[in-house]
Amino acid sequence: MLVKVPEQGTLADLAAHRLAHSIVTGELAQGQKLNEAELAESFGMGRGPLREALRHLEGMRLVKRIPNAGARVVVLDRKTLSDLYAVREALEGMACRIAATQMSDDEIAQLSALLDKHEAQIKKQGGKVYAQSEGDLDFHFQIARGSRNQMLMDLLGSEQYQLLRMCRYRTSRNAQRTKPALSQHRQIVEALANRDGELAELLMRRHIQGAWRSISEMIDMEEQSK
Amino acid sequence: MLVKVPEQGTLADLAAHRLAHSIVTGELAQGQKLNEAELAESFGMGRGPLREALRHLEGMRLVKRIPNAGARVVVLDRKTLSDLYAVREALEGMACRIAATQMSDDEIAQLSALLDKHEAQIKKQGGKVYAQSEGDLDFHFQIARGSRNQMLMDLLGSEQYQLLRMCRYRTSRNAQRTKPALSQHRQIVEALANRDGELAELLMRRHIQGAWRSISEMIDMEEQSK
């Protein structure tokens, strides 16, 4: 449900999804040059649709295009991620505040059920911490939906979402933040259930700030080990 | 300085700019079907670059594409604009708060000078209230720049900005909000000069809320007159 299945639609849309997936999972390294002919060949399509897909990804900020010099996978340096998390804090905080007044009791209950599922997954452990990471994004997106603001959903869902997933893949391996994150999620749901928008916003902002600190430390270690 | 001159770059980029301009100015009506062959002909280019331009505008939310059914100019209904202004309030509020700590004294002085220019334009009156409207966007964008957050600048500058201009063209004819707006701008600059980020954010949020109320009333009148 998280990843749209593009089995319908144009080749360009299909290529955009496949490329986005390859970029997010790191299959295509950051900063890597994207050769049109090569990619078109590997996808079994002409260069036309592929070029349109690249334009799409450009708008999504997953690739950076330079006229007459091709497209490259975007590089998520410290500053970019810092900016991203700052924007997320504002947008998701806002989403939480509005969601507290707009979500139905049923939706909030579903959110709570989602957290139960996450908790079960964590206890099962299976080593696949990543699954929780995807689930985390699902949690955040459900709240964005709860804001009933289509533009907010687009911004958080279609675009930043992809960048975040990209970041997660880089850092989720050694992330041990799943437990405090789950606890914070629970507090947020409780605030939503109490229809306390201000508290929900505050908690969400803190949650994201915490996530950023965690990511930031990880980047430090990564850079230090070089 | 506001509108990038696309004399450099690919035909697709040129077409994207020309189309964006036509859409924003209302030359292309909301909801109007965009015929690829027709537009390509009028721009003197093939359909390939034009299709890429449409993909670009789609990412900018200026057009909506439906597979196998073509692209249409987006329709700015009440809900869409309401959502837009809500997001703007959050983002520009954030921009203001950060800008208060990041902008140099010189930049703030330039901002103040910009307002002087606006005031002069208003007193000259010339009927062209629209010019102030563009200047208003310039003011807001300068603050976004002051946040030093590239993602924020992109969101406010490249994308929402276009939708706002589109909205302005619809409503600027009878807008008599230039004076209170200028006064609010001055207060914001003063807060920035005092390095009072919280106040600057508060003032900016109120400013945008006021703008939305004004736009909203105008939409009501428009709908009522039908």
Place this chain on the structure above:
DNA sequence: TGACATCGAATTGTCGACAATCGGAGTCAT
């Protein structure tokens, strides 16, 4: 008369080939 099937023109999606541009290897002169 209205609902439905069928056909056709128009439009979108795709491909292959050609032109324009860029990066780099190699060369030459200082």
Place this chain on the structure above:
DNA sequence: ATGACTCCGATTGTCGACAATTCGATGTCA
């Protein structure tokens, strides 16, 4: 040896033609 220049290969940008799909018109039948 180094800097600049030239040429060539590779890649991007663009075009025209063809295939696939949609939407509307037309006609048919209950």
